[in-house]
Amino acid sequence: MEYKPIRKVVSGNYAAAYAVKHARVEVVAAYPITPQTSIIEKIAEFLANGEVENLEYVPVESEHSAMAACIGASAAGARVFTATSAQGLALMHEMLHWASGARLPVVMVDVNRAMAPPWSVWDDQTDSLAQRDTGWMQFYAENNQEVYDGVLMAFKVAETVNLPAMVVESAFILSHTYDVVEMIPQELVDEFLPPRKPLYTLTDFDNPIAVGALGTPADYYEFRYKIQKAMEKAKEVIRDVGKEFGEKFGRDYSQMIELYRTEDADFVFMGMGSLMGTVKQAVDVLREEGYKVGAAKVRWFRPFPKEELYELAKNVEGIAVLDRNYSFGMEGILFTEAKGALYNTKAKPLMKNYIVGLGGRDFTVSDVRKIAENMKAIIEKGELDVEVDWYHLKR
């Protein structure tokens, strides 16, 4: 069948809901939380209108229960989805370990929202990044199209390596903003994403198993190692699936770090999610103004693409790491990861951390220009002024 995309004008949240529909998800368990709510409302609407078949929708009383229900359904062999935000994701935290530890490919969308207090419903990546060590893969979407594509790819990758995956989009900037999204006809999605083949299933009554049984010190360690091996394998799978997606549907995701005009760049801006759309636009503007700059958008934060980062770092003099998140007592989270990944390599670009956009603070092209001026100055001088710059702070 020839690929003719179906163009729809949808919000990021609706893009996620359509992807769930097209992925033929069998169980959705979710609890509403702003700004995620319209994802699960839309899925409920599909169900009410008879637009989806074989979908079990489980309304639960909390996010902890939502993830628990997803884990049970996934262990039974179903394709499973949920969505959440901020405090809701934090409430799931304990259960996130159960999903990855039991090697269940649950997929969820987290709508990045700032953690309270002060109470906030706006964009900030600290909620998802705080789940860094739960064994979940994390994909950061730049726009609504990447939300849709990301969910479909996440299922394929997750079910290949048997690890759960999170697709992350930003509060309101994507979740509630409408844009054209090219959707894939159902038959082609079915080809790309065949039914799940579970590693094990609780409903195979001839071969009973115990899930989540005791692992004594004699055995626990090996299972941790297996998760790490699966994460390493996930990198290959991600690149392959991303390439296949590009060949079939015209949008290539084979790079775990998307490079934009970096070939001859003196320095690059690195970051994740929707703010990188602004950055790419700014790169075009800055290039006109004579700056040799590029953008490096980290698509997959877990597994972390060390190799791509190293290739990039070898060829630039500076990296401005833009973090819409913060690890208190340290620095921006991506900054720590990026510096750490390069420590034992020969690549030593100047790296500076700009904390931007926390709690939905606007981040614009002119902000990127100011950062570019600053980066240019420190590269000329050959040393940093400060390592971590609270860029928007009212001084």
Next chain:
Amino acid sequence: MNTLFGERKEGAVKIVLTSVDEYPEAPISLGTTLTNFTGDWRTFIPVVDDSKCVKCYICWKFCPEPAIYIREDGYVGIDYDYCKGCGICANECPTKAITMEKEEK
């Protein structure tokens, strides 16, 4: 193992995995505790002195695992594949027939 209460199932053989490649991909155990012996993490081991035992079976009732079985001669035996060394049996035994001794490993 012949026991009066609760025959230990045939095929209860501990699988000792010595290389990471032998492990299943996911931490599931086939046949539940049949192959997953849970008694290898104790420090102290209960030892029963039959000459002091009055066959009251209080230890059998209290053992949380349960690792205590009743032998055909009526005395109690301990299944060390599942005993976690908690010492509850020794604590509850009215005649102090059970003592907890440091296990040699």
